[in-house]
Amino acid sequence: MDRLIQQAADRLLSSAWAVALTGAGISVESGIPDFRSPGGLWSKYDPMEYGDIQSFRRNPGKVWRMLLDMDHLLQSAAPNPAHYALARLEQEKILKGVVTQNVDSLHQRAGSRKVVEFHGHGRSARCDGCGRHFPREHLDLKELPPRCPCGGPIRPNFVFFGEAIPVEAQNEALRWVERCDVLLVVGTSATVAPASHLPIIAKGRGAFIIEINPQESDLTPTLTDLYIGEPAGRALSALVSAMGL
Template structure:
């Protein structure tokens, strides 16, 4: 594995436009289980019953009971060494940006600046009727669902099942995938569209793919050039150290 770290560090050191794509696996070490893993939200709540935008609109109060569990989890989490390592790569001029599928804001809290939040975030919310925005701290969660002054239910600013990816986030993510020369794929199996298209697009444009994932994914045997089969919290700091940052 040391050889894979050295090879990845060498390739990153020669890159001009490296980008990272991150998924749930990078935040597991921060205490946020993958939604689909044992102990994750979808082991407690049926995703179709609680995670779909149609479910929210039918019964927002019921869905907010799940959202409160999620909110407590996200607000109690702290960045881990993997998040800090990516921030160091950006600060060192190596990494030009991050596309994350996570809604936990841990990249920004670790110091990363150029972060595309593909599925939105939990820092704020908006009315599902009039689209007025509210900082998370202003929400009164004593009665569920929280309501906008217009009377409409307030929902988090992340993507439910059945919704499209925010237009600007999708455009920027695809632009970064098209232009990068190295793509770090960290903690994601990249099986859910449209995020799953990003490594394929990058590879098709000639990018070198470095995958950091303890298990093999659908990418490993198809587009990955180097697979580092370690948790992100070990692999990324080792990669930063190998680059002498």
């Protein structure tokens, strides 16, 4: 692994515009299982029954029972060494920013400042009727679903199945990957569109793809230039050390 880590470190140090793309795998070491893994959320709840926006609108109280489980995971998790390593790379101006598919806000809590949240976040919620926003800590979850003063059901500010990616997040992510010369892909299988398109776009613009993932993904044989088959925390901590940071 040392040779691969050094190659990745050298490539990042010589880059002009490096960006990270992160998925569920980076937060596994923080105690948040990948939704699709054994023990993950979708092993307990049918994703189309609980994760689709139309399911929420048909029965928001039922979907909120799943959301409470998810909220507990997000509230109890803490950043791990992988999150701190990416924050350090940004502070050292080696990394321009992070595009994340996660809704856990762990990148920000670790110190990252330039974060595009492709699928939204759980820090706040909004009324599905009138659109009024509420901080997470102001929600009354004793009765489900929580209700807006207008009477509408309140939903988290992340993207359900069947919803579009927020336009601002999608446009910013596209700007970054179209410009980057190194894309650091961490903990994502890159199979869920449209986030799965980002490495393809970056590669098409000539970017060097570094993939960190314990298991090979669909990217590995087709787009990845340098594959490091290690957990994110171990690999990114070693990467920061190899740069002398």
